[in-house]
Amino acid sequence: MESLEEVFQYQLVIRRQTVAQETIEVPLVGKVLKVNVNPGDRVKEGDEICIIESMKMENSILTPVSGAVKEVKVTSGQVVKAGETIAVIEY
Amino acid sequence: MAEWHEYPGGVYKTKEDLYRELKERQEKITQMGDPKILEKRRQTGQLNARERLEYLFDGGDYTEIGMHIKHRTVHFGMDKAWVPAEGVITAFGKVNGRWVVSFSEDFSSMAGTFGEYHGKKETYAIQFAMEKGLPVIGMNDSGGARLHEGMDTLEAYGWLFRMQDLASGVIPQIALLLGPCLGGQAYHPIMQDFLIQARNTGFMGIAGPAFVKTQIGEEISLEELSGWKAHAVKSGQTHVLAEDDKDVINKAKELLAFFPSNNREKPPRIKTEDPPDRLAKELDGIVPDEPFKPFDMKKVITVVVDDGYFFETLGLYARHLITGFARFNGRPVGIVANQPMQAAGMLDINASDKGARFIRFCDLFNIPLVTLVDCPGYIIGSQADWAGILRHGAKMLYAWSDATVPLISIIVRKSYAGAHYGMLDKSIGADFVFAWPTARITIVGADTAASVIFAREIRESENPEETRRKRIREYSEIYENPYVSAERGYTDDVIMPHDTRKYINQALNLLENKFVTPGTCPWKVWRKYSNINL
Numbered sequence: 001m002e003s004l005e006e007v008f009q010y011q012l013v014i015r016r017q018t019v020a021q022e023t024i025e026v027p028l029v030g031k032v033l034k035v036n037v038n039p040g041d042r043v044k045e046g047d048e049i050c051i052i053e054s055m056k057m058e059n060s061i062l063t064p065v066s067g068a069v070k071e072v073k074v075t076s077g078q079v080v081k082a083g084e085t086i087a088v089i090e091y
Numbered sequence: 092m093a094e095w096h097e098y099p100g101g102v103y104k105t106k107e108d109l110y111r112e113l114k115e116r117q118e119k120i121t122q123m124g125d126p127k128i129l130e131k132r133r134q135t136g137q138l139n140a141r142e143r144l145e146y147l148f149d150g151g152d153y154t155e156i157g158m159h160i161k162h163r164t165v166h167f168g169m170d171k172a173w174v175p176a177e178g179v180i181t182a183f184g185k186v187n188g189r190w191v192v193s194f195s196e197d198f199s200s201m202a203g204t205f206g207e208y209h210g211k212k213e214t215y216a217i218q219f220a221m222e223k224g225l226p227v228i229g230m231n232d233s234g235g236a237r238l239h240e241g242m243d244t245l246e247a248y249g250w251l252f253r254m255q256d257l258a259s260g261v262i263p264q265i266a267l268l269l270g271p272c273l274g275g276q277a278y279h280p281i282m283q284d285f286l287i288q289a290r291n292t293g294f295m296g297i298a299g300p301a302f303v304k305t306q307i308g309e310e311i312s313l314e315e316l317s318g319w320k321a322h323a324v325k326s327g328q329t330h331v332l333a334e335d336d337k338d339v340i341n342k343a344k345e346l347l348a349f350f351p352s353n354n355r356e357k358p359p360r361i362k363t364e365d366p367p368d369r370l371a372k373e374l375d376g377i378v379p380d381e382p383f384k385p386f387d388m389k390k391v392i393t394v395v396v397d398d399g400y401f402f403e404t405l406g407l408y409a410r411h412l413i414t415g416f417a418r419f420n421g422r423p424v425g426i427v428a429n430q431p432m433q434a435a436g437m438l439d440i441n442a443s444d445k446g447a448r449f450i451r452f453c454d455l456f457n458i459p460l461v462t463l464v465d466c467p468g469y470i471i472g473s474q475a476d477w478a479g480i481l482r483h484g485a486k487m488l489y490a491w492s493d494a495t496v497p498l499i500s501i502i503v504r505k506s507y508a509g510a511h512y513g514m515l516d517k518s519i520g521a522d523f524v525f526a527w528p529t530a531r532i533t534i535v536g537a538d539t540a541a542s543v544i545f546a547r548e549i550r551e552s553e554n555p556e557e558t559r560r561k562r563i564r565e566y567s568e569i570y571e572n573p574y575v576s577a578e579r580g581y582t583d584d585v586i587m588p589h590d591t592r593k594y595i596n597q598a599l600n601l602l603e604n605k606f607v608t609p610g611t612c613p614w615k616v617w618r619k620y621s622n623i624n625l
Contacts, residue, residue, distance in 0.1 A: 027411070027434035029472045055467040056505070056536050057435035058383045081474050082439075 030054025067091030124200035140197035148184035202234030210247025224353035232270025268293035374588035425453035447486035497602035526573035
């Protein structure tokens with residue numbers, strides 16, 4: 001159960017981050033077929049970051065945000081598990 | 092001030108004074124609590140508790156119940172505390188012409204904190220709604236438990252949770268998360284059927300950041316811990332995300348329009364101009380030739396339903412399974428569909444949880460279900476197995492088997508293995524199964540089958556790769572089609588994609604009076620409930 005002060009705080013705190021990060025995670029276990037981006041690349045929302053082959057499908061992994069690719073954690077041919085980081089996008 | 096008049100038997104006031112006293116009490120209560128909080132709300136554009144009720148009910152017109160209810164605590168200054176309406180306004184009125192019960196927590200009235208009588212008001216509102224067969228809309232905006240009342244507060248939570256459960260499946264319950272809702276209190280919106288969260292002002296969690304920091308040492312902001320991303324994306328507890336108070340209430344009305352007022356009624360049918368037998372030519376080209384290429388199942392949905400109108404629930408969570416409401420020939424239906432654009436459209440733990448609860452809601456409220464299937468199966472591998480995919484995946488099987496509403500399955504492409512019944516087929520209870528010519532209905536994909544059945548032959552062959560390809564092709568030609576299933580009668584018919592709407596509407600016409608209860612059919616015997624794998 002919460003203290004009143006804490007609940008009041010929520011109205012006062014307006015966080016404004018200048019740089020936000022989006023971590024793109026592996027949605028399902030599978031094999032990375034192809035990686036389309038490198039660190040430093042600019043990407044637009046909806047661009048394909050990589051393809052993961054799994055469950056009889058070529059799964060396109062798209063970026064939900066536009067920004068700059070900060071990190072790429074997978075390479076082609078690698079077997080990945082759900083929840084692993086594919087890439088980090090700064091926006 | 093009213094004046095007491097004496098008479099030998101005691102004292103009395105004049106009628107004029109008594110009437111004025113009522114008016115004064117009403118005015119004081121409806122002015123609500125802390126003016127500073129009310130003013131802050133006005134500045135930030137948030138509605139206050141009474142404005143929300145006015146916005147919800149037709150013409151701003153509602154009847155309040157329990158306005159004068161007051162706590163009975165004396166400790167810690169509570170005897171002098173002014174808590175108008177006990178921090179929650181309970182009311183009934185009409186929403187789009189239909190009676191609805193609602194309660195709206197008032198943050199200006201002692202921060203909308205939940206005490207014994209606050210809880211009693213909410214519990215009574217739900218009981219009242221259940222007995223009268225009316226939907227409930229709860230508006231959450233509360234500082235949490237009123238600790239001043241100790242055990243009495245704790246007990247009231249129990250009353251509320253129990254009443255919510257008793258009303259669950261009798262009347263639809265919609266929770267609106269418009270302010271904070273932290274602590275044990277958060278079980279309250281969670282136990283309702285659907286939760287709509289305001290993007291920047293709705294916060295929910297089992298404990299807020301201060302508690303988390305002192306108890307387990309984790310440092311995290313309220314926004315990150317309890318905000319919209321936490322629940323609409325990560326935890327799968329916010330069914331619909333909305334922008335602000337008005338948007339939340341609008342979406343609640345939109346959602347409510349699909350539901351009957353209680354489980355004894357059929358969902359309200361509306362008039363539509365969209366012809367029930369409209370041919371949808373655009374569907375004929377939608378499935379790619381290559382079975383490993385994705386396509387957008389949402390397009391299929393919006394093409395087949397009335398006027399392209401689809402109200403998605405949990406749209407940001409487990410996106411490989413689409414759930415939501417639409418209408419066919421004016422009849423509300425629940426849609427469960429695989430999304431091959433996301434994670435192959437497979438069924439995993441989150442998708443199974445999402446799908447099963449949706450199916451059970453529709454079944455409770457007599458809403459027919461239509462599935463659109465392109466599913467390679469339940470997810471496999473150590474990660475999934477160790478996390479309990481079997482027991483979670485079983486929820487879908489239980490949900491379909493228990494369902495008594497009209498059940499229609501459209502197999503668009505893959506329907507393999509467990510996903511065949513996980514996404515509804517005849518064996519698990521479907522009334523109708525129709526398949527597109529692109530359907531591939533069989534126990535496993537050809538490559539898997541060939542590698543099992545012909546493993547030895549391939550290994551010992553002079554040219555293993557060629558043998559493998561030959562056997563895969565053979566298996567695929569024999570089994571990866573809709574006709575084997577249709578030959579056995581497991582699929583009722585193979586239809587052209589453009590006829591899908593017509594077939595669904597015809598099926599719904601025929602199933603209009605489907606009625607299955609214990610006593611009406613031999614396989615439904617009395618029991619408390621099935622032991623679904625929770």
